[in-house]
Amino acid sequence: MVNFRRYISSVAVLASGFFLAQTTVSTVLYTPAYDNQKSSLNLPSPITSMVEKTILSPKELVDINVNTMMTDPVLKNATWGFVVYDPKTKKVISSYNENTPLVPASTTKLLTTETAMSMLGENYRWNTQLEYSGSIDENGVLNGNLYIVGSGDPSLGTNKAGAWAYKDIVSDFKDGLSREGIKKVNGDIIIQTALFKSTISRLPENVVWLENNNYYLPAGTTREINPANEKLIVKKAANFSTDKKFFYVSPYNNQMVYADKYEGDGILTTKLPDAPAYLANSFRTTLVKSGIAVTGKVTPKMTDAAPESRKLVSVYKSPTLSDIIYYTNQHSDNGLAEALLRTVGFQSLGDQTTDSGRKVVTEHLKNGGFDMMGLNYMDGSGLSRSNNVTPISQAKFLTSLMDEKYYKTYFNSLPIGGQSGTLKRMFSGTGNGQIFAKTGTLNKVKTLAGYLKTNSGRTLVFSLMVNNYAGSVDMVKKRMEKILEPALDL
Template identity: 30%
Template sequence: MNRKSVRVFLFLFVFHSSVGEAQSLQETVNKFAAHPEFEHASIGVYAIDVNTKQVLMDYGGGRLLAPASTTKLFSTALALDVLGGDYRPVTSLYYNGMIKDSVLTGDVWIIGGGDMSLGSKYFAKNDRDGFLREWASELKKKGIGSINGIIYADGSGFGYEGVPDDWLWGDIGNYYGAHFSGIMLYDNLVEYHFKTSTAGKPAELVYTFPKIDALQFINNVVSSTKSGDNSYIFGAPYSFVREGRGTLPQNMADFLVKGSLPDPELQLGIEFDRVLSEMGIMHEGPSLSTRLTHLSPPAGTWQKVIEYNGKTLREIVRETNYESINVFAEGLMRLTSYVKTGDGTHEKSSGYMQSYWKEKLKTNALFLSDGSGLARTNAIDAKTMCELLVYMDTSTGKADFYNSLPVAGVSGTLKNVAKNQAAHGKIHAKSGTMRRTKSYAGYAETTSGKKIAFAFIVNNYTGSNKDVTTQMEVLMNELVKQ
């Protein structure tokens, strides 16, 4: 056999092998789609070799579907691609007035820059007030031992829309429905600590963290023989009226339920006032939010105290995808818009993100209502999701993006997915779950060294989330065998 014949033989061998692999994968997809629980469902499955661009799976790959939390791939990728992993959001502290005999006769202004990490349990689990003490120390360095004036907290650069219009009422009072704000605090969450009694009797709300003096809590939470947290918190952004419904396990001395923080901006001023007192700085005056006062900062006459740098976007993106934190995903989308356009409102930011990815991915069939996936009006097809993944493999944020994705069988929201199966440790992906919606999207590292971008989305199935995950694990296992 001459050299030319050898080349032809090798080409045909590789060609037929790749065709055979693709056909085998497509057969697996067809079997997946024929599962009885998907008879009435809408399905989108797509997989593509990142390097060769060979399509390996396609079943409804161009069908627009609600993807749930895999939407976070678009907001986290946006932040890394536009701002970079080293970027740190900044919160600025100023004072306005005169200092005499260690007394500031004037006001303190906190200007929010969209930092999601202030007092976050994901970054400061054992010292959530550390940043407030640092601010207080900086005031002392300026010779301020007492404040005779107002503490203003101002996050107006990001607007006061609260949550997107198309989020559900049943979501927004709970921890996963916390709204993003220009000034965030403690992940914009409230911890409700309940003491339960015997089944059928009311659960007692013992205390909250943070303490919210204005809170009006309507308690309809009942002790039950059921295990786990079956309670829900109802209430709107900026409203201090909250209602608890549902059940908690009986005979618990301290059962934690998490809800959304009504007014993070106002609460930050209150918590700062508390820390100032603890550190010996007296404050004579109220702590107010500029949302209510409608005042503009006295930028021409104020004096800078500190520009406080938050965590890097690299760190924030990792927590966002590992733990699927909705409020962080919203924040990344809105921070990016704020930095690039000067407008961090939801309407401007969601429009900015959608336009950015439509241009980069060359598509008109992309509808991004929010950054987290909590909106049921998000509509993304599996093919476009894979094209995002392929694009990010060439981005300067490639490593940060890849490392932010949970690993099957190992970490984050994929810790129990494909555990001790072929895909264990070889899938880096984001999961998405809502009622009758399940999705996974990310990268598969194959045994032959290939890198495959994939997206699986199913809406309106008749089985359980667990059953759907089991079927999707079959697809993951087949991908990594290629």
Template identity: 30%
Template sequence: MRVLTNSILFVLVYFFLFSCKSAAVKKSITKQFESPFYNNQFTGLLVYNPKNHDTIYKYNADKYFTPASNTKIFTLFTALQFLPEQLPAFKYEVDNDTITIQGVGNPAFLHPFFNDSTALKLLKPYKKVNLILDNLVDDKFGPGWAWEDYDTYFSPERSSFPMYGNVLTISNQDSLQSTPRLLKNNIQLAESKKRRAYNANAFYYNPKRKDTIEVPMVLNDELITKFWQDLLPNKVEVSKFSGRQLNKIAYNVPADSLYKRMMVVSDNFLAEQILIMASSVLSDTLSSRRIRDTILNNQLKDLKQQPRWVDGSGLSRYNLFTPTSFVQVLTKLYKALPRARLFNLFPVGGASGTLKRYYSGVSEPYIYAKSGTVGNNYSLSGYLITHSGETLIFSFMNNHYKTSSKEVKKQMQLILESLRDNY
């Protein structure tokens, strides 16, 4: 009886202490939001403790915001639901000395970072290679993407069987170099505002530069055939997708290596291709819309506010998500994955990726979160470790401000540090 009484007393004291902490934190955050800084922008915040199910703070949490790259949290969740630990590289079928291969959206083949060569190793022994490229129903650009970004590194075209990350990599240290090398003669040394012609593979590189740049390529069957013929001379032909199923699957890179790269440096191309790759589990006809609809109607049917979700990366301003939805998905991830693996996939405040210059801890990191930035919009959603050892899940979204993003982050940091120090 005494043991039971002590247990009840402990629970009551525990909840009393957290109730006091929550009240103090709420008062502090409310005071921040009442400052003139937040008068002319739209802000939402939800902070949740998954251990005791305490909603620590809620402000416009059920309203819709433009999420930018916070969208990648949903892409990560989808990939973890559908894709294996070793990613499918492509599907194939062998008929004597002929091999037919079909893309599944995997972006790692000859990518500047991953430099995967699984396809080359498998195809070399065969006399003839049939390459199927037209099984993707998505347009090369996502809905609502800014057209003027066509020459920027963060906006490559989507495709069923990417090569070289679908970008031309140009450097000029000792001499002008390009990958793939076949497009070297398409590079003009010129001081141009743009890095490529609008709809052609004519590239511009400032001769004063010494760094390496990546410029999206304009993709078509002719160009891709030339790349393959350069790799495997007189072997490769592009074939039409007939709908016939290819039963064998080749695998290449560990899934987490791709997910981490997508999240930490906020790689839009990887995010788009990861969604396409996840759709290959449902059908040989690749469709990011199909996989988005599938996950929303099944694993995420319990979301309190269903999002408007149109791409994998968050490049589109058509996307609309609420802080509540992000916290719900982050909570699902927190419950499903080991803590070390989960936190390893996110940028770390003051230490890595897009958060390297922001949200530094005192003696150790306290923020593991995904940022999202498009003009006049900045959001941050993820996990916060308090000094008392609690793990909080939060989504902090800011839209339509006209101040600098740097100032927005500074104000956000005051609130996040208050949570860290006082809860």
């Protein structure tokens, strides 16, 4: 509590009396120019602004900004929660609705990526192997089959996080055959991906169609064709923006799957529903074009009651898990997050389903002391509106990680305010380089959770989640920045 008797300035006394007299403080009246003012949530008088900084502590300024937001036109009818937490004292510094379960959007990825890193290790990699059965005669003819054995690599052929493109993997496999002296394949190319029956990135439950910045579109199969040429079943007159994220329904599996980019004119570039199949078909085509005949066809074989004896030719290793998690959190990649969920499910329960992944993640969180009150973990990415978490549980979770051996890697995966990832366009002024957090965005949902470095060198933890706000997402971002600004002086 501030002792105002120390101050003899009548201006200071007047200002402090004004603040303390209010149960809910609103420092500015709303006008049409409200969002265009340089400092719309401060008292307009520069003298009063100086008084604020002179007589009020950073904590009091944080509290005042939070109180101001209660009557702000953008947030007054929203459901939102906020907490700043000190990881050293294990105490709440400032909060509002910190125990209210809210839709976390992509801050859900904080839980998914940490579980994967804890269970699999930072250096975990997915392997995709080329093998052959049978024998090679004196003319270089392989009388046997080629096998492409996958392990559910979610980055296969995507160039994400340093992953190789398909053509590079194919080239490496082809060089492997040359080392073995194989000039012709008298057999099939068999795909074995027993880990995942497919590498399909399925959408989670309760996803709202036509979310902000997303489209959901139907498309054809990618099993036999280049997905870059996949045709959409849409009217050509449809006006689709090129900077959106896309999803489509594939007749191949009757499931919603992710797509990376819409190129216009009814063409969709997809995140392959069956990446190993595309790799195998590309491999066969390249071999034939280069003069290495393949008499058989590409065929899947998930189980093999009587497996052939095989020899390893080449192994493609994915980027490390730390690289995958860095990419996932920086770009908020939904497909990679869902793949991580399925991977931890398989590693623990031998089942690649989302249900198994959910069980593993929730059990991991429970065993780690996560505050389970208000938690509803439905998917790995945060696309589901059935997800719920409280601000205080997010803050305590992030605090608990600071003692883990992989904390530095995990911390470094988070976008940096004003500098990188999904935070590059926030905190470009105050807070630049001091906010390290995961963002989340759905229609009328904006969230932010992570760490902040104060001007005095402290590391604090925070969570700020807003559901059902009014106005635009940019308006909410401005309010979020305004709430956190004084926390930098704590």
